[in-house]
Amino acid sequence: MQKTVLNDVFELLVQIGAVSSESEFSKDWLCRSECYMRTLRFKRVKPSVGTLAICASKLQHYGRCMTVTERHTQLGKRFIELSEQCHKQINSDAVGWWKDEVRV
Numbered sequence: 329m330q331k332t333v334l335n336d337v338f339e340l341l342v343q344i345g346a347v348s349s350e351s352e353f354s355k356d357w358l359c360r361s362e363c364y365m366r367t368l369r370f371k372r373v374k375p376s377v378g379t380l381a382i383c384a385s386k387l388q389h390y391g392r393c394m395t396v397t398e399r400h401t402q403l404g405k406r407f408i409e410l411s412e413q414c415h416k417q418i419n420s421d422a423v424g425w426w427k428d429e430v431r432v
Contacts, residue, residue, distance in 0.1 A: 333413040334358070334375050337383060338365070340406065358383055377418050384414035 341347045341357065351362035358364055358379050368375060388411040394404025 332375060333380070333410060333417055334365070334368075334383060336413070337387065337410050340410065344403065357386060374421070377421055380414045380418050380421075384411045384418070387411035387414065 337357070338347070338350065338353045341353060347353045347356065350365040354360045354364035354366075355362050358375075359382050360379060361367075364379070387407045391404045391407030391411060394400035394407065397404075
């Protein structure tokens with residue numbers, strides 16, 4: 329698996345102590361099986377659009393909650409940045425699918 333935004337999210341969450349393993353991240357943040365990240369790496373595939381959407385939504389939600397507090401404003405902004413990166417990846421993947429169908 330190439331480095332993706334999910335890797336960046338995972339690294340940040342480990343750094344702040346929100347998750348302690350890929351298994352925990354896969355279950356609690358991506359709503360996938362505990363082996364999701366490991367499977368992506370083993371099969372060398374990108375995460376699904378659905379998984380990116382779930383992650384983006386959670387990051388945006390928690391980012392907004394944190395930006396209203398003085399103590400966690402910077403971390404909240406980072407969550408929102410990562411959410412935006414997830415959305416960019418979703419859009420990029422989607423364009424790849426439909427652009428092959430329509431010769432623009």
